[in-house]
Amino acid sequence: MRYPLLIIGLSLATGIAIGLISHDYAAQSFTAPPDRVTVGTVANGDLQTANGPGADITADGLEELNRRLQNEIIARIAFENKLAELNQKILQLELKAQLSVETTSTASIDGIDDSNLPTSGQGWMNEQALIDSGMDSGLANTLKTRFEQLELDRLYLRDQSIREGWDRDRYREALQTLTSKEDEFKNQLSESEYDSYLYASGQTNRVAVTSVLESAPAAAAGIEPGDHIIRYDNQRIYNWFELREATSTGEIGEAIAVEVERDGDIIELYLARGPLGIRMNSVSIAP
Structure with a gap:
């Protein structure tokens, strides 16, 4: 909670600064014109005067206006510098808050099994979980090394x-470039290897159905609470975002196959492409 409160405080301070400086500008810029000014013209040897705002301004008046203008320019530059400084502080706090959430959030928030999270003795990647899934020890070690390097690259990028x-x-563009390396890494693995990799690193690898609307396409197809959605239209699904993206592409209403895991058995169901009408969680389960 500390970082969000600091961000809100800085944002309020920025708003107050804008208000104060805007008020000062208004007070300086909209001074009522004098009713009578002296003009520096001579007619028939006499110094002439004129009344009202339309009269010419004396040299002293021009000098005063120029002084005010310079003061306003200086104040505006100082204000813009201060605003840029505050915006930078807000960005830094947002990045620190993001790091705090990423490193302290627990698996229970989106359904990951806490027992799978690596302990201090295991490191960032549970290499033994890879071996237990039937993976060759050499490949398991390679996956562990590459995963930990990607995590280190993310930390350095944020810093x-x-x-x-x-x-x-x-920052987002650089992070996307780094994420694309992980996508290339994914394409080098088989589905079963990538499934084991996600589980061993504490990432989600299944979509669990928590509830189904009675009149929804999912209910009509036979999907039940507790099912794990494995495939949608022959596309392997590892998290809820991938499932939502899959249901939103292609021709709506088209009949497609959905593969679910129920009590250890794989079941193939058919329904119309589009919204499923379910509530779901991304979970991490041993393959």
Whole structure:
């Protein structure tokens, strides 16, 4: 809670600063014109005067206006610098808050089995879980090494973005480039190997159905609470985001196959492409 409160506080401070400076500008910029000014013209040897706002301004008046303008320019530059500084602090706090959430959130939040999370003795990747799944020990060690390198790269990237004051777009673009390396890594593994890799690293590898609307396509097809959705239209599903994306592509209403795991058995069901009408969680389960 500390970082979100600091972010809100800085945002409020920024708003107050804008209000105060805007008020000061208004007070300086909209001073009522004098009713009478002296003009520096001479007619028939006499100094002439004119009344009202339409009269010419004296040299002293021009100098005063120029002084006010320069003061406003200086104040505006100082304000913009301060605003940029506050925005940078907010970005840094957001990145730190993101790190805090990523490193302290527990598996129970989205249904991951806490017992699968690596302990201090196991490290970041549970290599033994890979071997227990039937994977060759050499490949298991390679996966562990690559996973831990990716995690280290993410930590360095986050640290660099804070130190150098990156904006959100630059950080997200760099993070996306790093994530694409993981996608390439995924394509080098078989489905079963990648499934084991996700489980051993504490990531989700199944979508668990928690409830089904009675009149929904999922209910008509026979999907039940407790089922694990394994495939949708022959596409392997590892998390709820992939399932939502799969249901939103293709021709709506098209008949497609859905593969679910129920009590250890694989069942193939058929329904119309589109919203399923279910509630679900991403979970991590041993393959």
